[in-house]
Amino acid sequence: MQIVVKDLAFGRINMSIEKDIQQQTFRNSYQKATVNIIFSANWLTEQIKIFLDEEHITPQQYNILRILRGSMKPLSTLQIRERMLDKMSDTSRIVDRLVLKELVEKKLSTADK
DSSP: OOOOOOOOOOOOOOOOHHHHHTOOOOSSHHHHHHHHHHHHHHHHHHHHHHHHHHHTOOHHHHHHHHHHHHOSSOOOHHHHHHHOSSTTSOHHHHHHHHHHTTSSOOOOOSTTO
16 A cells, blocks of 8 residues: 655645634733634644545545554454544544545454464
């Protein structure tokens, strides 16, 4: 399996949170930083969603591909689940969808028998 990372087309980045959310004042620098982090996280999530939509995969599927790519050996579903960012994901169902997309292979493990 080979994964190629593409450049995301971010466009112009506006560095003013005040302009972005149309709020001129904040109670203090802590509130401004908190709002800025939330805003930036939402922006980044949207950019990642756009990228993944172009590849026809979900964030959970990408996470599994990332885990498998970083592993030096094949992993069981349980091992993948332990490394997932979203621990509530249905790992076996997601892996089955990746198999249907021919992005991963499932093989029986002789060690598990």
